[in-house]
Amino acid sequence: MPLVLVSFIQKLTAPIPRTIQMKRVITYGSFDLLHYGHIELLRRAKAMGDYLIVALSTDEFSASKGKQAYFSYEQRKVMLEAVRYVDLVVPERTWGQKSQDIDKYGIDVFVIGDDWVDTFDEQLEGRCEIVYLPRTPEIDASRMKECCDTEEARVL
Numbered sequence: 001m002p003l004v005l006v007s008f009i010q011k012l013t014a015p016i017p018r019t020i021q022m023k024r025v026i027t028y029g030s031f032d033l034l035h036y037g038h039i040e041l042l043r044r045a046k047a048m049g050d051y052l053i054v055a056l057s058t059d060e061f062s063a064s065k066g067k068q069a070y071f072s073y074e075q076r077k078v079m080l081e082a083v084r085y086v087d088l089v090v091p092e093r094t095w096g097q098k099s100q101d102i103d104k105y106g107i108d109v110f111v112i113g114d115d116w117v118d119t120f121d122e123q124l125e126g127r128c129e130i131v132y133l134p135r136t137p138e139i140d141a142s143r144m145k146e147c148c149d150t151e152e153a154r155v156l
Contacts (some may be wrong), residue, residue, distance in 0.1 A: 023048070024056075025053070027054055029113075031076050047125050052088075053087065055089075056092055061091075112133070
């Protein structure tokens with residue numbers, strides 16, 4: 001085979017250098033009773049990068065925090081996957097996995113609600129940018145859950 005042809009084939013089959021680096025963002029939560037405030041958080045998180053990963057609390061992890069989700073992990077995962085801002089949903093199984101996820105997924109920005117301010121700074125400082133977003137003021141998820149627990153909501 002002529003050397004020119006070999007060189008041409010090598011160029012065609014060589015990996016394409018990554019000249020444009022995707023900015024990867026991750027957020028965490030239960031996202032139970034998905035609502036406008038969740039969508040706003042996801043929209044703002046996605047605006048900080050090119051690829052948004054949502055680490056969704058598993059049913060077992062929620063139980064270890066003393067919480068029980070209204071919808072199962074699989075149901076919540078399906079709902080999040082339907083949101084256009086979300087590129088990937090992964091399970092959140094432990095508190096400590098955040099630093100592992102930063103490395104595993106090549107995360108540039110960690111985003112979470114401002115009710116968690118300073119909680120993850122020590123664990124993640126120097127690994128990625130940490131952003132605490134303000135909550136959507138008109139949303140009260142606790143009130144929504146109370147409503148769902150009423151007899152009237154169960155009939156619906």
